[in-house]
Amino acid sequence: MIEGILIGFTTALTFQNILMVMVGCFFGTIIGMLPGLGPMTAIALMIPITYGFDPATGLILMAGVYYGAVFGGSTSSILLNAPGVPGTVATSFDGYPMAQQGKAGKALAIAAWSSFAGGTLSAIYLLFMAPSLSKVSLSFRSPDYFALMILGLTAIAAFSSKGQFLKAMMMVVLGLMLASVGQDSLSDITRFTFNNMNLTDGISFVLVVMATFAMSEALTIILKRNDPTSAAKQVSLTELGSIKINKEERTKMYKTIPRSSVIGFLIGVLPGAGATIASFLAYGMERNVVNDEEKEKFGKGSVNGLSAPETANNAACSGSFVPMLTLGIPGSGTTAVMLGALLGFGVQPGPRLYMTNPEIFWSIIMSMYIGMVILLILNLPLIPYIARILAVPKNYLIPLILFFSITGIYVMSFNNFDIYLMIGIAVVATFMRLYDFPMPPLILAFVLGGLMEENLRRSLLLSNGSWEFLWDRTLTACILLTTILIVVWHIYKTMFKKTKV
């Protein structure tokens, strides 16, 4: 492991990679700060830029964007009460009241330090857990992987759907259907191409991500421009107040950060859970743990109430790398985008990644430490200036997002068809977003589609066409049982609500 850490540090500490972390953190912060644009959009917009780099550098850049975007999301939560990302919704509970009391600078500083501490602690957990998890996951066989993928897809549908489980499951199926377009990997038989040569290689992952996130996000912002519920809120950026944290506030943070980082990391490791649930759970737990006097302050600008979700959401970001790097199964929509990018680089994440590509595996982990430090150094003094980005007019922002999306596809294929297809998917996605059909399950399913079919193929061939492989091994059966329980529970909940209504 020591050798791996050294390899990681050597790779991550090259001038180019440090520069990439800085650039990533900076742009991630800016993009994440803009309400509606989350880490997934930020990473998707970065994909074309990473084409010119080697996999480690490309991934370090994307990881930097990821942390930056999560931190940026906190800024708009605190200043505007408009979370840039769902993971920072809980941040606004106490961050925004603090800003209203003229302590916006302090709130941003608490958020920055908590994010830093949460991210650093979880990077340490990841350092020790990832190799042992890799060893455990080596014992996984095709049926287990197949079952785990179904569980991952069901879990993300359950968690991201806000009570709309069936809609999320429909999006999962749609993602898998889109992934099935093109040549079958084993027999080379074309499927669902309708004799269109442009579809023979399937639909590009970047195209789907750009269309469903960046482009449809931009179209949604324009579409809802006059919607009073989503109208841009104005913020006074002239008075941010001091960014100094006093001793009493620091003492509170020392207690909150360790427990919230553990919760955040563990939730992040679970497939499908991620930063949003982690931050809410940490907020809830903190409220139960503190004394009655502090409890009263929750929702009115509590330091603990701000520090807990901020620590947890950053810890969850690092945690979500565990299933992606060790199992090849992304724990969140954002890591699904990164997994797709990794596959594009020709790197297959999974239990063998840290043996076959130790420089990638360890440099990502090491870049997390560096990323956290840079995020703090870069963002803390720049807070008053970065906050002004929130004033960028949408008239400029939207065309630029569309431009980056279309350029991303154009430089990849030099093909009009892909641009039309992207616009078509974006229009459908925008329409579906209006009716609360979640997009992360679609992306996760699209990324996992090929692997899922591959593992089902192997399992069925090994068992001679019998479905007994689903309950032959205890591990497979347990994973599937959990999946069935999630599905049945959510369908039951929908039916129960009917009788209540």
Next chain:
Amino acid sequence: MNINTTKVISLLFFIFSAFYLYTAYQIQVFAFDENAPFNARTFPIYLGYTGLFFSGLKIILPDPNTIKVQHKTLEYKKTAILIVIAIIYGATILKVGYFLTTSLFLFSSYYFLGERRWVLMFLLSFPFVAAFMYLLHGVLDIYLRDPFLKLVGVMG
């Protein structure tokens, strides 16, 4: 049963799944693969049935969280214009070239979204695209086809 737009979308998804399933059954597989435990059409067939199952459930079961979209407040016109501009951009980018089409796309998008600060609009289109193009083509060595710049002799 309450018919709302979500149910209509679910119904459309149900029809789409049925069409997908029909197409999955039409996938031509090799003769020796026809009775194999797994062939090119196996996974899509399961997907088709799963799509029918979930969309069918969505149609049948009640919708406790009915989404009501305020269509009157939505900016359909500007969104449609932006989509049309994007389509035109896609149609001309290969023939005309990256620089001119992208710059015009940005400039016209700013205009149709209501921007009238001409200098800023210009700066954030032509020079901005030139700088971005330099980053992609010159620094990152990503090839960008541009017949227009080739014609005027700027690009080799």
